[in-house]
Structures are given as structure tokens and as C-alpha cells.
Amino acid sequence: MEGWHLTTMEWEALGLSLKVSFLAVAVSLPAGIGAAWVLSRYRFPGKGLVDGLIHLPLVLPPVVTGYLLLVLLGRKGIIGGFLYNTFGITLAFTWKGAAVAAAVMAFPLLVRAVRLSADAVDPGLEDAARTLGAGRMRVFFTITLPLMVPGIITGTILAFARSLGEFGATITFVSNIRGETQTLPLALYSLTQVPDGEAGALRLCIISVALAMSALLLSEWMARRFDTLMKG
Amino acid sequence: MKMTAVTDGRKNSGISKKNRVDVCVQKQQGGFYLDIAFAAEQAGVTALFGPSGAGKTSVVNMVAGLSRPDRGRITIGDRCCFDGEKGIHLPPEKRRIGYVFQEARLFPHLTVGANLTFGMNRLKPTDRFVGFDPVVSLLGIASLLKRRPARLSGGEKQRVAIGRALLCSPQLLLMDEPLASLDQARKEELLPYIRTLSTRFRIPILYVSHQMDEIAYVADYMVRLENGSVTIHSPVSRNNMPCPGMPGTCHPRTGDRIPGSRDTGRFP
Numbered sequence: 001m002e003g004w005h006l007t008t009m010e011w012e013a014l015g016l017s018l019k020v021s022f023l024a025v026a027v028s029l030p031a032g033i034g035a036a037w038v039l040s041r042y043r044f045p046g047k048g049l050v051d052g053l054i055h056l057p058l059v060l061p062p063v064v065t066g067y068l069l070l071v072l073l074g075r076k077g078i079i080g081g082f083l084y085n086t087f088g089i090t091l092a093f094t095w096k097g098a099a100v101a102a103a104v105m106a107f108p109l110l111v112r113a114v115r116l117s118a119d120a121v122d123p124g125l126e127d128a129a130r131t132l133g134a135g136r137m138r139v140f141f142t143i144t145l146p147l148m149v150p151g152i153i154t155g156t157i158l159a160f161a162r163s164l165g166e167f168g169a170t171i172t173f174v175s176n177i178r179g180e181t182q183t184l185p186l187a188l189y190s191l192t193q194v195p196d197g198e199a200g201a202l203r204l205c206i207i208s209v210a211l212a213m214s215a216l217l218l219s220e221w222m223a224r225r226f227d228t229l230m231k232g
Numbered sequence: 233m234k235m236t237a238v239t240d241g242r243k244n245s246g247i248s249k250k251n252r253v254d255v256c257v258q259k260q261q262g263g264f265y266l267d268i269a270f271a272a273e274q275a276g277v278t279a280l281f282g283p284s285g286a287g288k289t290s291v292v293n294m295v296a297g298l299s300r301p302d303r304g305r306i307t308i309g310d311r312c313c314f315d316g317e318k319g320i321h322l323p324p325e326k327r328r329i330g331y332v333f334q335e336a337r338l339f340p341h342l343t344v345g346a347n348l349t350f351g352m353n354r355l356k357p358t359d360r361f362v363g364f365d366p367v368v369s370l371l372g373i374a375s376l377l378k379r380r381p382a383r384l385s386g387g388e389k390q391r392v393a394i395g396r397a398l399l400c401s402p403q404l405l406l407m408d409e410p411l412a413s414l415d416q417a418r419k420e421e422l423l424p425y426i427r428t429l430s431t432r433f434r435i436p437i438l439y440v441s442h443q444m445d446e447i448a449y450v451a452d453y454m455v456r457l458e459n460g461s462v463t464i465h466s467p468v469s470r471n472n473m474p475c476p477g478m479p480g481t482c483h484p485r486t487g488d489r490i491p492g493s494r495d496t497g498r499f500p
Contacts, residue, residue: 124337127298130324131331132351132400142350146341230340231382 010200012179013187014207020095020183021163024102025156028110032155036114037144041123057169058108066172069101073173097174098181102163109162110155117151118144149226157219161212184208253278253404253436257294257304257314266290266460269304272404272453277430277437279447279468282457288440291457292406295438296331297324308403325354330397330405330435334412336389338381344392345377351400362401362433370432371395371425387418394425398433405429408440419446426450 006014039051057065073080074092083089091097121144129139167185174181176190188204191197256269266287272278280288293299295306297313300321306314308329313322330351338347348368352360368374371391381389390410397405407426411419427450430437441447447454448468456464 122337124333124335125339127324128331128333128337129339129350131296131298131327131329132396133325133328133354134350135323135325138354143339230380 004203006203007200009178009182010187010204013182013184013204016095016098016179016182017164017184020099020102021160023096023099024106024163025110025160027099028103028107028159029152029156032107032110032159033114033145033148033152036111036118036151036155037140037148039111040115040118054111055108057105062105062166062168063172065104066101066169069097069104069169069173073097073100091174093174093177093181095174095180098166098170098183099163101169101173102166105166105169106159106162110159113155113158114148114151117148117154120151121147150223153219153222153226157215161215164208164211252309253295253438254305254307255291255295257291257301257306259290259294259299259301259303261290264460268457268460268462270455270462270465272436272438272455275430275434275436276452277427277439277450278453278455279451280438280440280455280457281442281444281447283442286457287460288442288457289408292331292408292438292440295404296329296406297322297327311403328359328400328403330400330402332390332393332397332405332407332410334409336381336386336393338384338389338392338396340381342380343377344373344379344381344384347381347392348373348377348396348399351396355401360401362398362435364399366432367395367398370428385418386414387421390414390418390422391425394422394429398429398435402435405435405437406440407437409442410439411441411443411446423449 035050035054039047039054060068070092071077073083075081075084075090080091083091089096091100125143125147126139129143130136134142164183165185166183167189170181170183171186176182176186178187182190184204184207188201188208191201191204253272255271257266258268259266264287268287268291270278280291282288290299294301294314301314301316303316304314305312305316308327311328312318312320313327313329314320338344339350342350349364352364368377371394373388373391373395376384376388376392381392384392390413394407394410410426411422414422423446426437426439429435439447439450451468454464454466454468455462
């Protein structure tokens with residue numbers, strides 16, 4: 001063992017993982033809240049299909065999801081081609097693509113958690129707010145959204161943890177390029193494939209556990225803060 | 233019933249002298265057909281009385297704008313809130329109707345103070361004719377302002393809900409069995425407040441209940457509903473009517489401030 005100092009490669013992997021996960025959560029959070037709210041409050045034709053599509057990454061093998069992303073979002077894919085030709089954006093084999101893969105994989109967990117809390121908000125409170133002169137938008141932002149906070153916290157933490165751990169879809173869609181797409185799990189995997197990698201793998205393993213534990217404790221603490229607030 | 237749209241040229245004053253409420257609505261709800269017509273006079277308490285399932289809450293929800301009648305017309309003073317023929321259906325937030333629900337429906341994440349001002353803050357200051365301090369002192373909730381609803385008793389919650397509805401300076405106050413979830417002692421605590429509201433703030437009140445004793449105590453007029461239609465429409469004689477359960481001993485607590493008061497609680 002060469003001690004507790006991280007090598008450059010490990011630092012890169014950690015930084016990249018955090019960057020990718022934050023971006024993935026930041027992008028999927030508003031969309032996830034919107035999707036959860038619509039699924040909770042509205043009935044529309046094709047709702048089952050939308051629900052199914054959102055949940056698909058949860059039940060598909062991650063490698064399949066990654067391959068689908070490559071087909072759709074690769075430079076020659078339907079969406080990826082459009083993005084590249086009009087905006088010059090490349091997702092495949094870049095860290096942004098890793099964020100997309102993480103977001104897609106984390107999205108169902110986020111939506112499920114947020115939807116539970118949206119279901120728990122009494123529509124009677126929204127009616128009451130409307131009779132008090134608040135329009136639909138204001139009701140959503142002043143009543144519904146604040147009351148969904150517990151679910152949003154849980155969903156965010158779950159999504160963040162899922163993003164940090166994303167492996168299969170990431171390696172298939174954006175490969176394992178050091179400094180660009182080699183996130184923490186990919187670096188750990190790579191280290192297990194080389195002769196002197198055990199120490200590094202162990203360090204990354206400890207970091208992963210620490211990150212996951214901190215995320216859990218943070219969500220616990222925030223949920224308790226919210227509870228105290230509501231009881232005050 | 234003849235529908236009269238009253239005009240008095242004081243559209244935005246908030247205090248329409250003629251706050252007459254005309255309701256004439258039809259709605260098919262599953263196998264239940266609702267065909268209701270009645271009028272409520274200005275600054276009085278009109279009780280909607282009837283057994284469970286008579287359609288009382290449905291009517292109140294249509295007046296509030298939370299559900300849409302199939303046909304008919306709802307006017308408050310000179311304002312038309314719903315007209316099936318003209319296709320007018322004002323959303324609830326545009327109706328200026330206060331609604332006190334059976335369960336208080338206070339916003340759990342907001343303090344009592346923030347609950348009270350939720351509707352008031354949506355209102356232009358010139359449209360406010362119910363003042364914060366008069367309402368808080370009338371309902372005796374000054375000491376609760378910083379608390380959250382989870383720490384209020386049932387009676388306190390309902391008083392805050394009444395205050396919240398009043399503070400949006402409504403042109404009509406709907407109360408849907410506001411006492412139903414309370415025990416007898418809390419009912420007796422709240423009834424005198426309700427009785428004084430209409431005259432104190434000159435707001436017509438539509439009071440839903442299936443308890444005859446409550447209605448005898450608070451109402452000036454009674455509309456009896458049965459199976460989705462009006463069966464009786466008459467004034468209630470409540471001279472010397474004792475408070476239910478406590479004969480002759482209960483008076484409006486703030487009675488000394490009410491009779492002949494010209495103060496409408498308008499903001500300075």
C-alpha cells in the first residue's frame with residue numbers, strides 16, 4: 001500500500017464523478033418534478049406509455065440503455081445528429097454524455113420519490129389557495145411545491161447516489177476515457193484490471209462509501225429539519 | 233327563479249351595497265341531478281340546509297368556482313361569475329369569494345400569520361375592506377400568529393380558516409359545515425363569531441349545515457335542499473334564540489363592539 005494519497009487519475013475520476021452527478025441531478029430535477037406532478041395530477045391518453053418510458057431504465061439492463069443512448073444520441077443518431085449539426089454539441093464519448101447517461105438512469109428513481117410526495121399533497125389545499133385568489137401557477141409554487149419538499153429531497157439524494165454509481169450505461173455510451181468519461185466506478189473497475197491497482201481501488205471504494213453515507217445522512221437531516229419546521 | 237343582475241356603479245369599491253347573490257344552476261353528477269335556484273340577501277346569513285347527499289357541498293363548490301355547472305347562472309352583486317349561455321366561467325381565484333371548508337385546510341408549511349395574509353396579499357390594497365387587526369382581534373387569534381397549524385386545536389384552526397377567508401375581502405363568504413368536525417364545546421365557542429361576521433363586515437354568508445340548531449342560531453334565511461332541488465326558501469326567525477346546548481347563556485363574545493357599528497374594518 002502506498003498510503004492514503006490519491007493519484008492524479010483518482011482525483012480526476014472523483015472530480016469528474018461529482019461534476020457529472022451534479023449536472024445530471026440539476027438537469028433532471030426540474031423535469032422530474034414536472035413529470036411527477038403531471039403523472040400525479042392529470043389523466044391523459046398515453047399516460048401509461050409515458051409512465052412506462054420513464055421507468056424503462058429502471059428495469060432494462062444498463063448496458064441496453066447505454067446502447068440505446070448511443071444509437072439515439074450518437075453523432076449519427078436521430079437526436080445526436082440533430083444536436084451536432086445545429087448546435088455543434090457532441091454527447092457520445094464526452095463527459096456531458098456521461099451526465100446524460102447518469103440522468104436517464106437516475107430519472108425513474110427521482111420521479112418515483114417526488115410523485116409519492118405529490119400524491120400526498122391534499123388537492124383540497126390547492127382548492128383553498130385558489131379561492132384565496134392564487135392562480136394555478138402561484139398555487140403550484142407556493143403550496144404544492146413546498147409541500148413536496150420531503151419527496152424532492154429523497155428523490156434528489158437517490159438520483160445523486162444513482163448517478164455517482166452509474167456504470168453500465170456510461171461505459172457503453174461514452175466509453176472509459178481517462179479525464180473525460182472515466183468516472184469513479186469506471187476508474188475503480190480499471191484499477192481492478194491492472195496488477196498494482198488494489199490500493200487505488202480500495203481508496204476509491206472508501207471514497208464511494210463515504211460519499212454515499214454523507215448523502216444519506218444529509219437527506220435524513222434535511223427531512224428532519226422539514227418535519228420540525230412543519231410542527232413548529 | 234327570476235335572475236336580477238344588480239348594478240350600482242361601484243364596481244371596484246369592494247363594498248357593493250347590493251351584494252345580492254343569485255344562484256341558479258343545473259348539473260348532472262353521475263346518477264344525481266342537481267337543479268337549484270335561490271337568492272341570498274346582502275349582509276345576512278343564508279343557510280343551505282338539508283340531509284347528507286342533498287347536494288349542499290356541490291352547490292357551494294359551484295359558487296366558489298371549484299366545479300362547473302352544466303347550465304345556469306351565478307351572480308354576486310353586479311358581477312357574473314358563471315353564465316352557461318354566455319360561456320362565462322370565472323376561475324375561483326377571480327371570484328372574490330371566501331370559502332371556509334369543513335376541515336380547516338390551513339397550509340401546514342406556513343405560520344398562522346402567513347396563512348391569514350395569503351389571500352390578502354393577492355389583493356390590491358384598494359380592494360381591501362377587511363382589516364387584519366379587526367379580524368385577528370374579533371377571532372381572538374393574536375397569540376397564535378407565529379405558530380404553525382400542526383400546533384393548533386381544532387377550534388383554533390377553524391377560527392384561523394375563517395380569518396383567512398375574511399381577509400381576502402370577499403363579496404360572499406361560503407361556510408361548508410365549518411363546525412362539523414368540532415366537539416360541542418368548540419361549536420359553542422365558534423357560533424357567536426359566525427353570527428357576528430356578516431353584520432360586522434357586511435359580507436353575505438352562505439352557511440351550509442345539516443344541524444337545525446346551528447342554523448336557527450346563525451341564519452337569517454334558510455334554503456332547504458333535498459335530492460338536488462330546493463324545497464323550502466324562507467326567513468329564519470331567531471329572536472331570543474338561545475345558543476344550542478347552552479340555553480340563554482351564550483352571547484357573541486365581542487357583542488359590545490358590534491351593534492350599530494359603522495366600522496367596516498377598512499384599512500386606513
